[in-house]
Amino acid sequence: MSVSTPSLKDELDIVIPTIRNLDFLEMWRPFFQQYHLIIVQDGDPSKTIKVPDGFDYELYNRNDINKILGPKANCISFKDSACRCFGYMVSKKKYIFTIDDDCFVAKDPTGKEINALEQHIKNLLTPSTPFFFNTLYDPYRDGTDFVRGYPFSLREGVPTAVSHGLWLNIPDYDAPTQLVKPLERNTRFVDAVMTVPKGTLFPMCGMNLAFNRELIGPAMYFGLMGDGQPIGRYDDMWAGWCTKVICDHLGWGIKTGLPYIWHSKASNPFVNLKKEYKGIYWQEELIPFFQSVSLPKDCTTVQKCYIELSKQVKAKLGKVDEYFNKLADSMVTWIEAWDELNPSTGLPNGSVK
Numbered sequence: 001m002s003v004s005t006p007s008l009k010d011e012l013d014i015v016i017p018t019i020r021n022l023d024f025l026e027m028w029r030p031f032f033q034q035y036h037l038i039i040v041q042d043g044d045p046s047k048t049i050k051v052p053d054g055f056d057y058e059l060y061n062r063n064d065i066n067k068i069l070g071p072k073a074n075c076i077s078f079k080d081s082a083c084r085c086f087g088y089m090v091s092k093k094k095y096i097f098t099i100d101d102d103c104f105v106a107k108d109p110t111g112k113e114i115n116a117l118e119q120h121i122k123n124l125l126t127p128s129t130p131f132f133f134n135t136l137y138d139p140y141r142d143g144t145d146f147v148r149g150y151p152f153s154l155r156e157g158v159p160t161a162v163s164h165g166l167w168l169n170i171p172d173y174d175a176p177t178q179l180v181k182p183l184e185r186n187t188r189f190v191d192a193v194m195t196v197p198k199g200t201l202f203p204m205c206g207m208n209l210a211f212n213r214e215l216i217g218p219a220m221y222f223g224l225m226g227d228g229q230p231i232g233r234y235d236d237m238w239a240g241w242c243t244k245v246i247c248d249h250l251g252w253g254i255k256t257g258l259p260y261i262w263h264s265k266a267s268n269p270f271v272n273l274k275k276e277y278k279g280i281y282w283q284e285e286l287i288p289f290f291q292s293v294s295l296p297k298d299c300t301t302v303q304k305c306y307i308e309l310s311k312q313v314k315a316k317l318g319k320v321d322e323y324f325n326k327l328a329d330s331m332v333t334w335i336e337a338w339d340e341l342n343p344s345t346g347l348p349n350g351s352v353k
């Protein structure tokens with residue numbers, strides 16, 4: 001008999017970056033209506049974003065971000081979905097779920113509508129297993145367990161910091177792949193949740209993502225992207241690589257797999273190529289950098305890890321491109337702004353006063 005999942009309705013905010021009206025919320029109403037929304041309006045702040053009636057929300061546009069952060073607002077991207085991380089910073093809740101406004105409710109193979117948020121909550125409230133791979137995947141799901149040979153000393157698992165969901169229909173492909181496979185759609189529903197093993201990086205997509213903000217929030221900086229920047233569409237990737245090396249260091253887990261959402265809109269591959277192209281060759285240097293990152297033992301909080309990481313970015317990636325010196329400085333500004341808005345966080349191993 002499966003245990004019901006707590007709604008966490010007073011402990012979770014839903015963060016939506018947007019440049020459009022939010023009619024997509026109508027489809028999510030049964031699943032989202034009881035939650036508080038944080039809408040980060042990108043682009044022209046004079047534009048009015050329509051939010052369907054009945055939702056409890058706060059909305060921040062660029063003027064609000066500038067007013068709240070002052071000069072530190074420069075670390076928040078403009079004209080890129082990376083702006084969403086401002087929502088993580090101003091939230092006061094323990095958990096965050098972030099979703100794009102072109103993501104809709106998907107159906108499982110039985111035709112049942114998927115409550116993506118409920119699955120993310122299940123993923124976050126059950127432990128992760130980064131130190132030893134369970135071949136029956138998530139051992140904490142109903143109807144499965146650890147398999148023979150799995151060390152009992154590791155079966156307690158570790159806290160789950162991130163739950164990374166997937167997408168039916170339009171997959172999150174990079175521009176070159178979109179260009180060569182414009183009609184490819186993801187129709188494969190894989191009924192699995194897995195922990196990303198320790199020491200392994202992964203491409204974190206921000207369109208269907210949840211995390212424990214009290215644990216890993218300060219690492220979820222989506223970088224300097226969009227207007228005035230040489231790169232875009234690497235916001236979630238950067239945050240995912242920083243988050244994964246910090247989770248590995250602090251002994252927390254990241255899960256990927258269920259839940260699926262239905263991603264409805266393929267953004268323009270040519271526009272995407274212009275945003276991504278530097279990232280496509282820079283990442284051949286970024287990945288070895290993150291694979292080689294080692295954080296000192298005295299980095300016992302996410303903030304300390306992140307500041308140390310920013311120093312290593314400056315020392316080792318600054319020679320790849322001047323952009324990484326700017327990004328390293330922005331990483332520090334992000335932490336300063338985070339701590340200003342969230343004075344009680346930053347205790348050892350993510351504990352909160």
Ligand SMILES: O=c1ccn([C@@H]2O[C@H](COP(=O)(O)OP(=O)(O)O[C@H]3O[C@@H](CO)[C@H](O)[C@H]3O)[C@@H](O)[C@H]2O)c(=O)[nH]1
Nearest residue numbers: 017018019042079080081100101102206207233234267
């Ligand atoms: O300038 C912008 C553009 C868009 N947004 C909002 O961000 C999300 C994602 O936008 P969209 O769905 O149009 O773009 P995708 O290519 O599908 O997004 C994928 O790439 C990642 C960006 O790095 C993103 O997380 C992936 O889903 C929507 O909510 C737009 O309204 C924006 O705020 N500013």
Ligand SMILES: [Mn+2]
Nearest residue numbers: 100102265267
């Ligand atoms: Mn999209």
